[in-house]
Amino acid sequence: MVSNSNINNVKTKTIGEIFSKDPKIICRNVDVFYGEKQAIKDVSIDIASREIISFIGPSGCGKSTFLRCLNRMNDTIDTCKVKGSISLDKEDIYDEKIDVVTLRAKIGMVFQKPNPFPKSIYENVAYGPKIHGLSSSKEELDFIVENSLKDSGLWEEVKDRLQSPGTGLSGGQQQRLCIARAIAVSPEIILMDEPCSALDPIATAKIEELINQLGKNYSIVIVTHSMQQAARISQRTAYFHLGELIEVGETKKIFTMPEDKQTEAYISGRIG
Amino acid sequence: MVNEHILSSFDDDLHKLNKDLLKLAKLATEQFVNSIDNFSTQNIEEIDKLISKDKNLDDLDEKIQQLGFEIIALRAPQAEDLRRVISALKISTVLERIGDYSRNISNRTKALCELSSDDIPGVNIGKMGLVTQEMLEDVIIAYKDKDSDLSIKVRDTDVVIDKMNTKLYQEVLSSMSRNKKNIVSGTHILFIAKSIERVGDYVTDIAEHNYFLINGKPLSDNRPKADKTSLYGID
Numbered sequence: 001m002v003s004n005s006n007i008n009n010v011k012t013k014t015i016g017e018i019f020s021k022d023p024k025i026i027c028r029n030v031d032v033f034y035g036e037k038q039a040i041k042d043v044s045i046d047i048a049s050r051e052i053i054s055f056i057g058p059s060g061c062g063k064s065t066f067l068r069c070l071n072r073m074n075d076t077i078d079t080c081k082v083k084g085s086i087s088l089d090k091e092d093i094y095d096e097k098i099d100v101v102t103l104r105a106k107i108g109m110v111f112q113k114p115n116p117f118p119k120s121i122y123e124n125v126a127y128g129p130k131i132h133g134l135s136s137s138k139e140e141l142d143f144i145v146e147n148s149l150k151d152s153g154l155w156e157e158v159k160d161r162l163q164s165p166g167t168g169l170s171g172g173q174q175q176r177l178c179i180a181r182a183i184a185v186s187p188e189i190i191l192m193d194e195p196c197s198a199l200d201p202i203a204t205a206k207i208e209e210l211i212n213q214l215g216k217n218y219s220i221v222i223v224t225h226s227m228q229q230a231a232r233i234s235q236r237t238a239y240f241h242l243g244e245l246i247e248v249g250e251t252k253k254i255f256t257m258p259e260d261k262q263t264e265a266y267i268s269g270r271i272g
Numbered sequence: 273m274v275n276e277h278i279l280s281s282f283d284d285d286l287h288k289l290n291k292d293l294l295k296l297a298k299l300a301t302e303q304f305v306n307s308i309d310n311f312s313t314q315n316i317e318e319i320d321k322l323i324s325k326d327k328n329l330d331d332l333d334e335k336i337q338q339l340g341f342e343i344i345a346l347r348a349p350q351a352e353d354l355r356r357v358i359s360a361l362k363i364s365t366v367l368e369r370i371g372d373y374s375r376n377i378s379n380r381t382k383a384l385c386e387l388s389s390d391d392i393p394g395v396n397i398g399k400m401g402l403v404t405q406e407m408l409e410d411v412i413i414a415y416k417d418k419d420s421d422l423s424i425k426v427r428d429t430d431v432v433i434d435k436m437n438t439k440l441y442q443e444v445l446s447s448m449s450r451n452k453k454n455i456v457s458g459t460h461i462l463f464i465a466k467s468i469e470r471v472g473d474y475v476t477d478i479a480e481h482n483y484f485l486i487n488g489k490p491l492s493d494n495r496p497k498a499d500k501t502s503l504y505g506i507d
Binding site: 227228258264268269270271 | 276277278279282348349350351352353354355488489
């Protein structure tokens with residue numbers, strides 16, 4: 001259990017408000033190393049309940065690395081070492097007692113490229129609830145699959161072909177299938193790593209609308225290279241540069257009157 | 273601007289917008305200064321020339337508005353770039369209006385030229401015009417140099433124009449009540465003075481747009497005001 005004391009006394013160079021009134025995830029003084037190379041430097045930030053927050057910054061700034069720390073996806077990289085503390089509901093997610101599979105069900109992830117399993121549409125969504133024992137009957141599983149596909153805005157398009165392969169869907173539909181798969185296990189947080197970068201503008205708009213809807217029930221952390229996307233869908237935006245969290249604040253403030261010169265230069269297209 | 277954009281054509285658009293806006297500022301200043309000069313010299317030929325030139329300001333304003341819309345639509349400007357485009361659009365409209373008031377002053381001056389000089393109240397329009405001209409020149413320098421302090425100074429100078437207008441209003445009314453022959457010319461002069469006072473207000477608007485452009489927040493609204501003409505005659 002992470003102690004309440006000193007959680008809000010952290011020293012940080014980050015400009016803006018790193019704290020949230022209702023934090024779901026609390027990150028304090030997080031450093032990440034790949035071997036000798038430090039990829040994340042002393043990052044502290046809260047992710048609030050039911051907020052949509054975007055991580056932006058130039059390639060290699062560490063935004064995806066930091067995102068992957070939030071559900072321990074970096075555990076799969078041997079040379080990766082994470083220091084500092086990250087807690088979910090005040091529970092240290094790096095504690096050795098934590099079951100990583102359960103953690104990743106609570107903190108789901110959607111990747112850049114849609115990656116449906118080579119199974120049917122139904123099985124793609126049903127797989128998670130099955131392995132986590134979330135349903136006790138076929139009817140219950142059907143209910144979860146239908147609701148997840150409805151929440152991901154895909155139900156009307158696939159309800160008559162649930163046994164067709166998931167890989168046969170269009171790119172945008174596959175990505176919404178992956179989102180349905182993530183929400184089928186009742187996560188509390190969804191991490192998205194450039195979820196629209198492989199999609200056309202219409203499919204992107206559908207995913208953005210879906211993110212807006214999902215933001216009413218989940219915390220969503222999205223890494224994006226599209227600043228317009230960050231501006232359209234997130235309530236808060238965090239700007240990373242060279243592994244540091246430079247500035248975080250309300251999206252409308254970051255895009256109209258950022259306090260930091262580096263943030264201003266990046267969002268205005270002056271550094272990349 | 274901090275430094276150049278990665279996309280050089282974005283810089284080209286912003287530079288073009290800025291260049292056109294400064295050109296419009298120069299034209300509006302010339303029109304205003306000439307309208308005050310023409311009031312003194314009453315040269316009909318110059319007055320007609322000034323009135324016909326007003327269309328140039330209208331055309332340039334339209335061009336700036338078009339370019340501004342295109343930049344917003346195609347470049348999606350952010351932060352200072354966004355403030356620069358929005359401010360340019362607003363300032364352009366204001367400069368075009370200053371041109372309109374200069375034309376109004378000239379129309380009234382032309383009418384005064386037809387009247388006998390004995391029937392015109394002797395008031396100091398030139399001095400009021402000069403203070404306004406200095407404000408207009410200063411606010412353009414403040415825009416070019418991103419000078420926040422000069423913008424505030426210009427805004428606060430508007431009170432001088434207001435006081436001059438109130439004093440002039442009282443003088444013209446007294447003159448008209450003393451000599452009924454002065455009513456026609458006095459009315460024209462009141463409208464000329466009001467036009468100059470409105471130009472002062474527009475210069476103040478530009479100063480406020482400058483401040484927003486530089487600082488990203490509006491200038492507080494508690495600026496000194498002293499136009500009491502609307503209260504004249506109330507005990």
